[in-house]
Amino acid sequence: MKGMVFTEFMDMVEEVFSADILEDIIEKSDLPNEGAYTAVGSYDHQEIVRMMSNLSEAVAIPFGTLLEVFGKHLFGRFTERYPAFFEGVSEPFVFLKKIDNYIHVEVIKLYPDAELPRFYHQQKSDKELTMYYLSSRHFEDLAVGLIHGCLAHFNVTGEVTKSEAEYQGQEAIEITIKLF
Template sequence: MKGVIFSEMIRWVEECLSPAVADRMITGANLPNEGSYTSVGSYPHQEALAMMGQLVEITGRPAHDLCHDYGYWLATRFVQLYPQMFNGYTDALTLLRDIDNKHNTEVVKLYPDARTPAIIASVDGEDLVISYASHRPFADVAWGLVHGYIAYCGQTAQYIVTRDETTPGPHAARFVINRA
């Protein structure tokens, strides 16, 4: 998994909780590199899981809530880090519909060895349905990203996002977005 996910997770904890909590998270996760990640490096996703596990212990909050919050925050960071990928989007549905066929293609151009999740967006009547599947257990982060991109477009009050709870496990999810 690309190091940008790791380095941004540490930054998120530092900004939203505290640098001390980030240090405790890194130390408790017993990482082989002691929390040093480069954005272009590749690292085992288990290290991100270890950090999140430590954050659960430190905060007492459920992992799915923390992962959602991280994803929400990460949406804004992706816009800041990769503005060229978000130029021209003012509508959340268009942005979300293009995630797989446009944005994941751009990610692979930037990082040729990246293994992006499969994201299929389809229109069902007036709803946008996003199906997410990954070999990594980050569906809760994707859930937060969906909410974060809607907020980025300034359309939080205009859309209702539901998560289809019949999709089992942390590797897959189905999100339905419709007008409020």
């Protein structure tokens, strides 16, 4: 996993919780580099999973909820770091449908060793989009948080739900977004 995800995670812990909690979870997570990450480096994604588990224990918030909170925070950072992806886009579904065939394609050009999920989508109506998330890392709660961040960015409200599903014979998570 790219170091940028780790540095954003650590910033979020400090901002939302505290510098002491961050220090504590770094210590408990037995990290090979003692918590020093560079944005362009690549690291084992299990290290962020360990930090999340320790954070979950320290603040008594379920792991999945934390991953979702982090996703929402991360989306805000993406809007600042990658403004080009948002140019000319004024609707959340238009943006979400571009992740797999444009945004993540550009990301892999920038960081050839990035490990990205696949998304397939089915637009059911003006107000309903289904996305199928495929990834061995099972970070679907991160995806749900990113989607919440996306709705907030475009100033719309809606409901995001997920369930286990199959997409063309492969294990997938079906994420449904219904705008109010």
